[in-house]
Amino acid sequence: MIHKIPHALTDTMTFRERLGAIERIPLAEYPTPLEQLPRLSAELGRPVYVKRDDGLGRALGGNKTRKLEYLLADARRKGHQKIVTFGGLQSNHARLTAAAANRLGMQTHLFYFEKRPTQLAGNLVINKLLGANMHFIPLGGNGMSIETTIRLVRLVSVCMLGRSYFIPVGGHNALGGLGYVRAALEIDEQARAAGIAQAHLILAAGSGGTLSGLMAGLALCGSQLKLLGIDVGKLWKGFPASIASLANEIGSQLGQPLSFTAQQVPLIESTYVGPIYGSPSEQGNIAMRTLAQLEGLLLDPVYTAKAFAGLLGEHAKGHLGQRTPLIFLHSGGLPALFAFEAGSLLNKASGLK
Ligand SMILES: Cc1ncc(COP(=O)(O)O)c(C=O)c1O
Numbered sequence: 001m002i003h004k005i006p007h008a009l010t011d012t013m014t015f016r017e018r019l020g021a022i023e024r025i026p027l028a029e030y031p032t033p034l035e036q037l038p039r040l041s042a043e044l045g046r047p048v049y050v051k052r053d054d055g056l057g058r059a060l061g062g063n064k065t066r067k068l069e070y071l072l073a074d075a076r077r078k079g080h081q082k083i084v085t086f087g088g089l090q091s092n093h094a095r096l097t098a099a100a101a102n103r104l105g106m107q108t109h110l111f112y113f114e115k116r117p118t119q120l121a122g123n124l125v126i127n128k129l130l131g132a133n134m135h136f137i138p139l140g141g142n143g144m145s146i147e148t149t150i151r152l153v154r155l156v157s158v159c160m161l162g163r164s165y166f167i168p169v170g171g172h173n174a175l176g177g178l179g180y181v182r183a184a185l186e187i188d189e190q191a192r193a194a195g196i197a198q199a200h201l202i203l204a205a206g207s208g209g210t211l212s213g214l215m216a217g218l219a220l221c222g223s224q225l226k227l228l229g230i231d232v233g234k235l236w237k238g239f240p241a242s243i244a245s246l247a248n249e250i251g252s253q254l255g256q257p258l259s260f261t262a263q264q265v266p267l268i269e270s271t272y273v274g275p276i277y278g279s280p281s282e283q284g285n286i287a288m289r290t291l292a293q294l295e296g297l298l299l300d301p302v303y304t305a306k307a308f309a310g311l312l313g314e315h316a317k318g319h320l321g322q323r324t325p326l327i328f329l330h331s332g333g334l335p336a337l338f339a340f341e342a343g344s345l346l347n348k349a350s351g352l353k
Contacts, residue, residue, distance in 0.1 A: 083167060
């Protein structure tokens with residue numbers, strides 16, 4: 001979907017000037033920390049860092065706060081009071097949208113294309129506390145591209161609620177993606193200051209917007225960081241092409257044509273998804289316990305545990321070089337930890353308590 005960025009931007013501006021000229025409502029403190037993980041580094045025999053985007057914003061925080069700073073600024077500028085978005089049952093994006101909208105005195109409607117659960121848990125409980133309106137429409141899985149899904153849900157929301165500000169799943173558009181262009185500049189600067197300018201930067205890909213924003217941002221600032229997205233859901237038809245096209249769209253909105261192709265998208269698509277999107281995976285559970293027991297850091301079973309399983313798995317296969325530093329983008333999601341039975345998270349696995 002083409003999402004025009006409505007600002008007077010001139011041809012002679014640099015991409016940083018253009019980025020700075022686009023309206024944004026700060027919803028958190030920046031930069032977020034880039035922390036070293038000494039015990040994990042010793043275990044893997046290479047420097048490992050974590051970028052702490054997990055605490056970004058209100059209501060337990062996460063990566064979507066960066067996107068919402070641009071999206072809600074646009075909503076406010078256009079005079080909207082009603083914000084609509086959608087996601088999976090444990091969508092952190094939905095929760096963070098409700099929290100940020102409350103802060104701005106806006107009302108939120110959240111669509112879930114699943115049956116209403118008999119018991120609300122995790123993110124859904126927090127949505128209730130935040131007073132968000134939740135709509136459950138049991139349509140099941142789709143197998144469509146993310147663009148088609150967004151178009152259909154937008155139609156449904158217009159039919160049901162009339163005029164509103166519609167935010168795609170995961171804040172997946174060029175305006176939301178700017179949040180991760182800013183993050184790319186922030187991470188590149190921190191990595192250079194820490195002497196790890198050529199690190200691998202590993203993250204979860206759900207809607208893919210975080211990865212698109214980082215691809216655009218790192219390319220535009222000439223960063224040497226090497227990106228790796230771990231698909232946590234295998235949700236979308238033609239996912240790499242969608243990510244490439246959003247990264248290119250973000251570039252052109254900033255006056256800098258980019259030409260990523262689907263083949264150039266640094267994404268591992270199915271290896272770390274586990275049984276299905278939204279369910280814990282055995283590799284993810286092991287990854288969760290590894291990080292918790294070595295570093296006291298928590299991950300969530302839906303997104304970050306699967307991405308961290310990707311980091312551990314690709315390290316073990318030797319796909320990330322031998323001693324090149326690693327940065328794990330911790331994108332949040334912790335409420336989902338409380339949405340699952342203990343047994344589904346604590347399966348017994350080799351060598352772990
Ligand atoms: C905790 C967490 N991490 C990562 C992601 C993936 O971000 P994106 O949708 O931008 O790919 C999401 C949302 O989808 C999330 O909630």
